[in-house]
Amino acid sequence: MNTSGNPALVLNADFRPLNYYPLSLCSWQVAIKAVFLKRVSVIENYEKEVHSPSTTFKLPSVIALKDYVTSLRKPAFTRFNVFLRDNFTCQYCQNKFSANELTFDHLIPKCLNGKTVWTNVVSACTACNLKKGRKLITQGEMSLVKPPFKPSATQLQNNGRNFPPNYLHKSWRDYLYWDTELET
Numbered sequence: 769m770n771t772s773g774n775p776a777l778v779l780n781a782d783f784r785p786l787n788y789y790p791l792s793l794c795s796w797q798v799a800i801k802a803v804f805l806k807r808v809s810v811i812e813n814y815e816k817e818v819h820s821p822s823t824t825f826k827l828p829s830v831i832a833l834k835d836y837v838t839s840l841r842k843p844a845f846t847r848f849n850v851f852l853r854d855n856f857t858c859q860y861c862q863n864k865f866s867a868n869e870l871t872f873d874h875l876i877p878k879c880l881n882g883k884t885v886w887t888n889v890v891s892a893c894t895a896c897n898l899k900k901g902r903k904l905i906t907q908g909e910m911s912l913v914k915p916p917f918k919p920s921a922t923q924l925q926n927n928g929r930n931f932p933p934n935y936l937h938k939s940w941r942d943y944l945y946w947d948t949e950l951e952t
């Protein structure tokens with residue numbers, strides 16, 4: 769039986785997803801182990817069942833941790849997280865792009881000893897990156913949307929909510945839907 773396509777959505781003890789981007793998912797094997805160890809409660813199930821010699825049970829589709837976890841992780845300095853910090857928006861022309869259309873731009877160019885750090889790197893589309901080239905922006909007509917900064921995990925999480933994953937199981941929708949911020 770192929771069950772690799774049945775991951776469980778992992779909620780924190782407050783029923784909010786542990787992570788949005790990437791969405792907190794675990795394999796059904798890990799989910800079932802956690803249920804047996806009584807670390808999680810099963811909130812929703814898939815229709816699909818697995819059989820052990822003694823019992824039959826449905827694969828969990830949504831599980832919630834019994835103990836609340838505070839995320840203390842520092843966001844990794846990755847290309848993707850830089851794009852996420854910048855909301856997938858070119859920091860020069862302010863247009864939105866997909867991850868494969870964006871590039872990394874060094875404010876202070878590497879040839880002038882500019883470092884690859886949160887505060888010196890911005891998302892830029894290919895056209896703007898070429899236009900800026902190895903100049904400093906004070907030498908050109910280009911301006912930045914906002915100066916780059918080192919984001920907190922919470923800031924990245926909040927940005928991640930704007931980018932729902934392509935595939936959502938129907939049993940996950942409520943848990944993702946109810947946790948989106950309301951527009952004011």
Ligand SMILES: [Zn+2]
Nearest residue numbers: 858861893896
């Ligand atoms: Zn641009």
